[in-house]
Amino acid sequence: xxxxxxxxxxxxxxxxxxxxxxxxxxxxxxxxxxxxxxxxxxxxxxxxxxxxxxxxxxxxxxxxxxxxxxxxxxxxxxxxxxxxxxxxxxxxxxxxxxxx
Amino acid sequence: xxxxxxxxxxxxxxxxxxxxxxxxxxxxxxxxxxxxxxxxxxxxxxxxxxxxxxxxxxxxxxxxxxxxxxxxxxxxxxxxxxxxxxxxxxxxxxxxxxxxxxxxxxxxxxxxxxxxxxxxxxxxxxxxxxxxxxxxxxxxxxxxxxxxxxxxxxxxxxxxxxxxxxxxxxxxxxxxxxxxxxxxxxxxxxxxxxxxxxxxxxxxxxxxxxxxxxxxxxxxxxxxxxxxxxxxxxxxxxxxxxxxxxxxxxxxxxxxxxxxxxxxxxxxxxxxxxxxxxxxxxxxxxxxxxxxxxxxxxxxxxxxxxxxxxxxxxxxxxxxxxxxxxxxxxxxxxxxxxxxxxxxxxxxxxxxxxxxxxxxxxxxxxxxxxxxxxxxxxxxxxxxxxxxxxxxxxxxxxxxxxxxxxxxxxxxxxxxxxxxxxxxxxxxxxxxxxxxxxxxxxxxxxxxxxxxxxxxxxxxxxxxxxxxxxxxxxxxxxxxxxxxxxxxxxxxxxxxxxxxxxxxxxxxxxxxxxxxxxxxxxxxxxxxxx
Numbered sequence: 001x002x003x004x005x006x007x008x009x010x011x012x013x014x015x016x017x018x019x020x021x022x023x024x025x026x027x028x029x030x031x032x033x034x035x036x037x038x039x040x041x042x043x044x045x046x047x048x049x050x051x052x053x054x055x056x057x058x059x060x061x062x063x064x065x066x067x068x069x070x071x072x073x074x075x076x077x078x079x080x081x082x083x084x085x086x087x088x089x090x091x092x093x094x095x096x097x098x099x100x
Numbered sequence: 101x102x103x104x105x106x107x108x109x110x111x112x113x114x115x116x117x118x119x120x121x122x123x124x125x126x127x128x129x130x131x132x133x134x135x136x137x138x139x140x141x142x143x144x145x146x147x148x149x150x151x152x153x154x155x156x157x158x159x160x161x162x163x164x165x166x167x168x169x170x171x172x173x174x175x176x177x178x179x180x181x182x183x184x185x186x187x188x189x190x191x192x193x194x195x196x197x198x199x200x201x202x203x204x205x206x207x208x209x210x211x212x213x214x215x216x217x218x219x220x221x222x223x224x225x226x227x228x229x230x231x232x233x234x235x236x237x238x239x240x241x242x243x244x245x246x247x248x249x250x251x252x253x254x255x256x257x258x259x260x261x262x263x264x265x266x267x268x269x270x271x272x273x274x275x276x277x278x279x280x281x282x283x284x285x286x287x288x289x290x291x292x293x294x295x296x297x298x299x300x301x302x303x304x305x306x307x308x309x310x311x312x313x314x315x316x317x318x319x320x321x322x323x324x325x326x327x328x329x330x331x332x333x334x335x336x337x338x339x340x341x342x343x344x345x346x347x348x349x350x351x352x353x354x355x356x357x358x359x360x361x362x363x364x365x366x367x368x369x370x371x372x373x374x375x376x377x378x379x380x381x382x383x384x385x386x387x388x389x390x391x392x393x394x395x396x397x398x399x400x401x402x403x404x405x406x407x408x409x410x411x412x413x414x415x416x417x418x419x420x421x422x423x424x425x426x427x428x429x430x431x432x433x434x435x436x437x438x439x440x441x442x443x444x445x446x447x448x449x450x451x452x453x454x455x456x457x458x459x460x461x462x463x464x465x466x467x468x469x470x471x472x473x474x475x476x477x478x479x480x481x482x483x484x485x486x487x488x489x490x491x492x493x494x495x496x497x498x499x500x501x502x503x504x505x506x507x508x509x510x511x512x513x514x515x516x517x518x519x520x521x522x523x524x525x526x527x528x529x530x531x532x533x534x535x536x537x538x539x540x541x542x543x544x545x546x547x548x549x550x551x552x553x554x555x556x557x558x559x560x561x562x563x564x565x566x567x568x569x570x571x572x573x574x575x576x577x578x579x580x581x582x583x584x585x586x587x588x589x590x591x592x593x594x595x596x597x598x599x600x601x602x603x604x605x606x607x608x609x610x611x612x613x614x615x616x617x618x619x620x621x622x623x624x625x626x627x628x629x630x
Contacts (some may be wrong), residue, residue: 004482007550016435016481017458018474019466033539036478038538039424042495045502052497053504055349057306057321057556057578062348076212082449091444092457 003033105130107274110184110332113278115163117183118175121313124183128157128227131185135229135276142252142617143610144261146190147198148230156227159185172366180335180360182225187271187280190231191238191314192323194218201314202236202246202264205441205448205468216347217281217340218322224339229277232267236470237438238288238316240264244534244623245472251295252619254505254605255568258626259527260541262292267297268374272326274606279336280326285316286426287522287547289324290559294522294571297561299333299588299606300326302547304578305554306351307337309344317433320351320551321424330560330588334359337581356582364600366593369530372515373590374408376516383419384520384546398572403594404519408578414515416506419500422549424441427541428483429552430497435480438473441465474536504553511577517587521546522559522571530623546573556581560588 004012008027013020020028074087083090105127110117132150136478139145152345160183167174188194193200193211195218198207214222221228227240234246239535243251243266253261254274261270266283269292272280282289301324308323315321326334338359363369380401385394385483443449443464450463479558483492510518524546533540550557555575562572572591576584595601610616617625 009478012478012482012485014462015485016477017439017461018477019459019462020474021466024474026470028475031475032478032482035427035475035537035541039428039492041424042421042428042499045418045421045499047495047498047502050498050501052494053501054497056304056353056504056552057304057349059306059349059351064345066176069613072212074218079212080209080446082443082446084450092451092460094457 004029004036106134108278109329110181110278110327113184113313113512114180114182117434118178120285124157124160124227127183128153128185128229131229131277134274135271137275137614138276138611140618141257141616142254143249144233144267144268144274144276145187145230146200146233146250146267148246149197149228153185153229159384160225160227177341179224181221181279181339184226184279185229185277185330186221186226186336187229187232187268187277188218189234189265189268189280189282191234191283192218192231192281193280193312196230197559198231199314199524200248201238202234202248203469203473204247205465206314207445207448211312212220216309216344218489220340228338232265232271232280234267236473237314237432237434238264238283238285239243239476240596241287241291241540242528242533243267243292244440244530247470247472249618249620250530252611252622253527254608254611255297255617256527257607257610258622259455259529259568260295262523262527264288264293266292268299268326269300272296272298274608274611278328279332279420281323281336281340282326283313283316283321283323284551285320285430286551287544290547290557290571290573291328291544293559294573295527297569298328299330299558299560300325301337301342301558301581301584302322302334302550302556304353304556306349306578307353307556307581308340309342309347311346312342315437318437319361319433320430322551330585330592331362331364332584335364338601341468343410353579358582359585362585364546364587364594368452369586369589369593370407372549372586373404376409376587377514378409378411379414379510379515379518380411381416381419381510381520382413383416388542389521389524390526390565391481392565393521393525393570396563396565397572399521400572400591401519404591407590407594410518414510414518416510418499418502418548418608419549421505422552423545425496425499425503426544426548426552427479428492429500431480432483432493433480435484438469438477441468444564445569446607472537484580496629500552503549507553507555507575516576517580517584518527518575520573520575521548526565526568526570530619530626550575552579556584558584558588561600562590562591562595563598564603
């Protein structure tokens with residue numbers, strides 16, 4: 001299995017939305033490649049005819065009645081928000097710096 | 101009444117409460133005292149809630165007094181755990197309380213509601229002593245990855261208690277509580293139970309609702325009990341089990357009431373073993389295992405055989421692929437679950453002036469997560485990324501099918517339960533496995549296949565190796581928790597007179613010294629000496 005290059009590690013960190021220092025990226029490159037080496041073992045197994053298992057107990061179609069049930073109050077939901085304005089959470093701008 | 105209330109088992113406390121020999125307040129006070137006194141040395145607790153616990157205890161006492169006034173039937177109707185102190189791993193939501201999951205990213209967060217199991221524990225009348233330390237987001241096998249410092253093992257303060265539920269296990273082993281709750285994604289209940297010399301069970305996937313529990317890997321996570329004997333652990337499992345519409349994976353499987361009535365008599369417990377078929381999976385006794393741990397396990401197996409169980413060697417041929425499979429599936433699910441920590445709705449938040457929102461995410465998550473969590477998010481993101489999804493994630497899910505099939509075939513052949521080591525070693529020293537992530541991951545080689553297959557497994561104390569506890573693991577088919585508890589109780593009966601049974605954790609007296617080193621200082625000293 002091909003190893004992860006330093007720029008691969010940077011790309012994955014960006015996909016994962018992890019801001020990592022250069023030292024962290026260096027360390028992770030070595031560690032991730034070491035762990036990926038362990039994964040290579042799975043290639044020994046022929047799994048072409050094997051169905052994947054996503055969960056282990058055979059529950060299907062768990063449905064509930066479509067009725068209104070109590071939910072958290074607005075105050076309870078907002079209580080943990082890092083930035084609030086009135087009854088709203090403040091989110092960062094997503095349309096670029098000039099949009100406002 | 102014995103002066104040391106903390107040495108009682110939960111079912112003994114329950115009897116004493118009913119007999120009016122002790123109050124729930126006295127029980128809570130005694131446990132709070134020792135927890136507060138020893139937390140400097142052990143760091144098992146992230147919160148010790150004296151006021152809250154005493155208020156719950158007073159409520160329990162008032163209800164006891166009313167029941168006593170009404171007469172015997174009302175006393176009998178009280179829940180077996182009424183008035184009993186319990187500890188909760190700090191990823192279990194208790195309304196209004198902290199729930200850090202061992203992470204800085206959830207520092208300051210207050211849970212807006214009770215977890216399902218907290219509702220059940222409240223209904224039973226239990227008393228919450230506090231929240232226990234853990235590896236960050238339950239990722240780890242030593243509790244060294246907690247953002248709030250490591251936990252010492254009460255058997256040897258220079259060693260780890262195991263993880264990720266290290267605080268829950270250490271608190272029970274040190275008699276800070278008779279009962280605690282943890283979660284087990286790859287061994288996080290059973291392995292610390294083994295390393296701390298107590299009982300810990302991971303139930304069948306779906307047995308206990310995860311509503312209100314911080315998620316790690318959703319196809320693997322399961323909640324379970326710690327206790328100092330099988331009867332207590334079974335009663336706690338009974339209390340928290342059952343279908344809950346708010347966790348669609350919680351199953352409508354019946355919860356047997358016999359969990360509350362395991363035999364008190366050792367002879368009766370042991371008699372259950374006669375004619376049972378126990379399988380010894382040969383792949384769990386391999387190179388790399390501590391030979392003295394293997395000796396303890398084989399001695400335990402010989403006890404079971406002498407009591408009339410049929411023990412035969414069996415094979416779980418895909419065991420060796422478990423580690424790689426687990427370390428694809430669990431990080432993949434974790435990377436998705438932990439995407440919710442965005443610094444906008446709750447938790448730590450870094451907002452950079454004039455930067456775009458992605459820069460805010462990068463800063464929040466880069467600062468909020470610890471090294472192991474970052475490692476797993478990176479692994480999972482990579483395994484799920486375009487071009488690698490089939491090669492890693494789908495491949496791992498297919499191998500998971502093979503691992504599950506191994507277990508299915510063994511149980512279909514008439515084996516009642518599998519007997520194996522819980523951990524390939526006893527408690528290890530601080531720092532021994534932190535330098536190499538794979539060495540740490542190998543700590544769970546004997547437990548994680550059980551999560552991959554969704555099965556129940558229990559670890560019970562099985563003697564000492566070089567003065568440190570060894571855990572024997574029993575694994576059963578789905579929904580066989582009652583059978584596993586019967587087997588565990590039988591094993592307790594068989595070893596009731598063993599010398600190690602009467603030993604308290606050997607460093608417990610040292611833990612009383614609040615001028616000695618903390619676990620963080622011990623870990624630093626050991627790191628310096630390497």
